Amino acid sequence: MIEVLELEDFMESLGNVMVTDARDKWVWSPDKSGLFSTRSFKSIAAAECNEEVGFRVKGCGWVPSKCRIFMWRVDLDRIPTRAALVKRNISVESVDCALCGEGVETVEHLFTACNVTMRVWNRFSEWVKIPPIFAFSFKDILSIHKGGNGDKKVKGIIRGLVMVTCWAIWKARNDKIFGNGQGNSEDIFGAVRSLGFFWLKNRSAHKNIVWREWCNYPLYMF
Structure with a gap:
């Protein structure tokens, strides 16, 4: 009885199949022409992607590419923090934050919750003359430049300095x-x-910035 039911199900699944004498061929169904194209694939990928746009490496050309790529990796949680190493079954002496020794060393902790890092961000906000930084996630760090006053050039410098700060923290x-x-x-x-x-x-x-002025206020030239 079971075999009969399975055969019926199989025949039903073939209900929409048309058998002809034509030669078999591949057809790209998303496109009316039946032909594959990179453009049609991109449109499908864009429609299926619901993730928020992450860190953009472009911009702030004065910041070395190694630093910008580092920020991109941090945003993806692809740096070897102690928590990430344990997750990948790599043995570590401790999962505690290497800088403050308090809390598990994750991306979020290291760049936003670590006591040492928080003091750095406090100095940073005073130096750049922006409101105090209250970051609850790394996404907040990436948005620091948006909260400051000034035009696009000023915000670009602040964005670059945020990258430099994250680089210095990791180093x-x-x-x-x-x-x-x-x-x-x-x-x-x-x-x-x-x-x-x-x-x-x-x-x-x-190229004419002065160290003394820079130490007082890094945006003095605007």
Whole structure:
């Protein structure tokens, strides 16, 4: 009895199949022409994609590409934090944050909740003269430049300095684990000012910026 039912189901599934003497061929059903095209595939992929647009690597050309790509990886949670290493079955001595020693070292903790990092962001907001930074996720970090006053150029500099800050935080974390770094907020913020000055002066049109003025206010030239 079971075999009869299975045969009936199989024959029913063939109800819409038309058998002809024509030669078999592949047909790309999403396109009326039946031909595959990159354009039709992109339209399908765009329609199926519901994820929010992540970090854009373009822009802020004065920031080295390695730093911008790093930000893209952080946004995707693709950097080797201690939590990420454990998730990939890699043995680590501790999952605690390397900078503050409190809380599991995830992307969100390291860049928004770590006590050392929070002190860096407080110094950053005072230096750039923007409202205090209250970040609850890395997405909030990526939006810091949108909350400041000024035109597109000013916001571009702030966005670049945010990247430099995240880069300095990660570098300090690695130096504390693998080198002799102290991982304190003063050293990290000092690295942000020096790296930001060096990269902006040598990789942009702002070649006449002055260190003393820069240390007081990095947007003094606008």
